Amino acid sequence: MSKSKEQDTIEVFIDSVSHFYQQMGLAEMEIGVPYLLDSNQPIVSDFTGIIGISGRHRGCVYYTCPKAMLSYILIALGEKDVGPEHLGDLVGEIANTLAGNARKTFGSDFMISVPVVLQGEPDKVSLPKNTRCVVIPTKWKYYQSIIVVALE
C-alpha cells in the first residue's frame, strides 16, 4: 500500500517534534501508537503550542505536554529559571518548529499562522468541528505528551 498524502503530512509533524528534541541535545522521544480523537473533545495538558492552518487544508496542529516535563527539559538544558515564561517559550519553539517545517515541506498548500501558546485553557483550542483528529502520543523520559493533527 502506498503512503498516502495524509500520512506524509502527519509524519512531517511527528518528525518536527522529534528533531526538535534531537537538536536540543535531549534524549530521544518515543512515539506511541496513534489513535483517533473526536474533534469536539480536544485533549490538552498544562502547556500547549498550537498552529492554525488555512488554505487548501484547514485545521490546526498542536503539541501539548505537562508542566513537569517542560521544567525537566529546561533543567536538563542547564536553565535554572523554570518560570511559566520560559516553559511557554519552550512549547512555543516546538510549535514554531512545527510551523516552519510545514511551510518548508508543503509550500503554498498550507497557510500557517503564528504559533500560540496556551496554559491549560482547553476551550481556546478550536478544532475543526465534526472531524476526527489523529493523536500521536509521545513519551520523553516518563512524561507523556501528545501531538494532535486536526485537518479537514
Add this chain to the structure above:
Amino acid sequence: MFFANQFGKYRAIVISVAMFIFLDTGVLGLNFYISSQIAADAVNVNLAGRQRMLSQKSVKALLEYRYERQQGQSGRAAYEEMAGAIQLFDRTLLAFKAGGETLDTTGQPIYLPAVETPKAISAVDQSLTIWEPIRTDFNALNKGGGDMEQLLNRLVSSAESHNLTLLKLMNDLTNDLEAVAKEKSETLRLIQASAITLAILNFFLILFHFIGQLRQSDSIAETARKETTEILQTVREGLLLLDNNLIIGTQHSESVRAIFGDQEFAGMSFRSLLHNLVVGRDMSTTEEYIKLLLNEKVKENLIGSLNPLTDVEVSLPAENGGYSVKHLSFRFNRTIEDGHISHILVTVMDVTETIALRKALDEAQQSNGLQLDALKNLVHLDTRTLADFLRETDIALHEINDTLKDEAADPQGYNAKLQNCFRIMHRIKGDAGALQLPQVVQEAHQFEEQLQSLQKMSGLQGSDFLPLTLALDAFLRLISDLQEVSDILKQVQPASSAPASSVSEPEATPAMPLPLAPQLALLDREPITQLAERIAEEQSKEVNVIFDTDDDLALPDQQRSLVQSSVIQLVRNAVVHGIELPEIRVLADKSPVGRILVRVRQQEDGLRISVRDDGHGLDLDAIREQAHSNGLYDQAELESFSRTRLMGLIFHPGFSTADNVDEHAGRGVGMDLVRSNVNKLKGRIRIGTQAKHHCEISFLIPVAASMPSEEVDVMNTQSDAEARV
C-alpha cells in the same frame, strides 16, 4: 589599463598602422631632403654655368679695355666690367675648389660646397693652373705702375691662348655637376618610390588582413547570435535580464512572449511587465527583493527562501480570446561580470500543469467517496439490517480505536493490540460479507492485511501504526457515508417492503413506527445462507444450509448481534474447514451437497445455538501439528492434551489450519471471535465431532445472562413486546 587590456587583441592593427605612418613620414622626409638637395645642386650648376659666361665676359672686357687704351681713351667702363667679372670668377672658382662663400646670381652671398667628383676636381684644378698666372697679372695690372702696356699684352695673349681651354673646363665642370645632381635625384626618387610602394603594400596588407579578420569575427558573432536566438526561441522558461534600474534588456526568450503576450519588452520596467499580475504590496516586496540581489553585500545563497514570487496565480489572455488561470514561478539570479553584479536574470516558469497535477493527485487521494456499485448493493438490503450493521460496525471500529489508544509501550503489548484489532475486524468482515457489502469487505480485508504486515514487522514501533490509524479513520468515514445513505433509504423504503430475508417473522404492520418495528427473529437467515453459498461457490463446494429454530425465540439487539456474528463465523468455518469437495464426498459415500444445520433450541438452562456440518470432522492430528508449528505448545505438551483440550485449540487466537489466506479463512481469527462473543454472552462452547462424519459446535447462553436487567422489557416474549407498542 584599458590599453594594456585591449592591446593584445588589436596588436596587429596597431603595428600595421604604426608602420604605415612611419613609411609615410619617411617618404615625406625624403621629399624634403630631395627637394633641398635638388635646389642646392641647381645653384651649383647655375654658378658653374656662370663661370663659363664670366670667362668669356672677362676676355671680352679685356680686349675692349686694350682697344680703348690703344685709341687713347680711358677704357674705364671696360676695365670695371673686366675687374668685376674676374673677381667673381676667381671667388667662385676658389669656392668650388675648397668650399667657400661667393655671390649668387642676384648678388647675395651664398655658400658653395667643394666639388667632390674626380672629374669636377680635375676640371677645377686645371682651371686654377691656367688661372693663377692670369690672376697674378691682373692683380699687378690692378695695382698699377710698371709697364702697363706689356702687362696688358701679356694678359691678352694669355687670355687668348687659354680662353677656349678655360671655357671647356668650365663647361666640363657644369656638365659634371649636372650629371651628379641628376644621379643623386634619381637615387632619391628611387628610394621615394620604394617607400611609397611599401606604404601602399602595407595599406593593402592592413586592408585585406583586417577585412578577413573582421569577416571571421563577424561570422563567429553571427553564429553565436544565431545560437543564442535559437536557445531563446526554444527554451520553455521565460528568460529576461534586468539592469540595476529593473529595466528589461534587449534580449529575452520567446516564451516571455507566450507568457506575457505580444509586446515590446526591451526597455520596459519589470513593474510594468507584472502590472495587473502582481499588485500592491507584493510588487514592492518583489522589487525590494530584486534590489537585495543587486546589493553586493547580501549573499545570494542566503536569501533564496525570501523570493516572494515562487507561485503566482495569474489570469492571462488565452488564445481563444478568454482568460486562463495560470501559475507562474519566478526565479531571480545574479549575473556576474568582472566580479560585479551586472544584471539580474529572471526565469519565469509556467508551473500550472505541475500544480494542477498535484491538486488532482491530492483530490484523488482524498476522495474516498462511495462508488455507485456500493450504493446499488445497499438498495437491496433491509434498511433495519443495514442500520444495525452500520451502528455495530461503528461501535466496533471505535473499539479498535480504544485498543490503539490503550497504553502499551512494549512489543508484547503491541502484538496484543494487533490481535485484538484482528478479532474485531474479522467480525466486521464476516458480517459485511454476509450482507454482501463488497466495499466494506474490501476495506476490512485491507485493514487486516495492514495488521498482518505490522505483525510480521520486527521491532515494531508506535509510529508504524500510523497507516493503520489513518485506515481506521477512512473506514469510519466510509461507515458514516453509508449511514447517511442508509438514513435516506429508510425514508424512501416503505416499511411494508420488509425484505425476503424476514419471511419467517410476522408481517410488519405498515402503521407501526419504524424504531419499534416487530420483534426480529433471533437469526437473520438470509445473509447466513448467502454467505455459505458464496463461500462454497468460491471454493468449488456445494452446500445447503438448513435452519431449525423456533421463531418465537428472541434476544435483545446487542445479544442478537453477538449470536448472529458467531453463527456467521461458525457457518463460514463449516464451509471452509468442514465440508469436503463434492468429488471427495462422493467417494466417501456422501451426497455431493454438503449439509449445514443451524439449530436454536430453548433449554431449561438457556438457549443452545448449534452449527453442525456433515463434513470430515475435526482432524486432531492437523490441529496438533498446527499448534506446534505456530509455536503455541511443544510436542510433548500437545501429546499430553486431552481430546477436548486439543479441540479447544481451534478457538485460540491466531490459530488456523487453512492453507491459504483469503477473505474467508486462514487468519485464525474467526473462531477466536466466536469465543470472545460467547464469553460476552457468559456462555459455554461445546464441540462434538466424529471423524469423516460430522462436526457440531454449539454454545449455550444461560438464562440469567440472556436477560440483562435493563433489557428485560425488550427481550421478553413477543406478546410482551407487542404489548408495549
Add this chain to the structure above:
Amino acid sequence: MKRLMIVDDSMVIRRRISRAHGLDAYEVVGTAEDGANAIELARETLPDMITIDLTMPNMDGTEAIPVLASICPNARILVVSALSDKATAIGALASGAHGFLCKPFTDEELKSALNELAED
C-alpha cells in the same frame, strides 16, 4: 575564531544556536534577548558575526539591524527568523543584514549559512 553574538527573544533558540554542532570556528561572545540589549552588547564586544531574530520585544530586529551595522560595520549579520512575513525579512536585509536563515533549521543549515557569511 570568529566572534559570534546571538540575538533572539527565545532562550530555546539562543541555546539552540550556541549549542549547535560543527560551529567550532565560532566563539559565542554574548547573547541578547532584544534589540536594545543587543546594541549595548555589540558596543562592548564588537562581534564579527551576529545572528538576529526579527520579532522581539523592546526593539525588534528590523530596528536594531541598522544600528548594529553602524556600530560594527565589518560584522556579518544573519537574520534567523520564521518565514511568516517575507516583506519584513526583505526589509530587514535591505537595512544592513547579509543573509537569511529560516526557522526551524538544522545544525548543518546554520553552519553553512554562517560559513558562507564568514567567507569574505
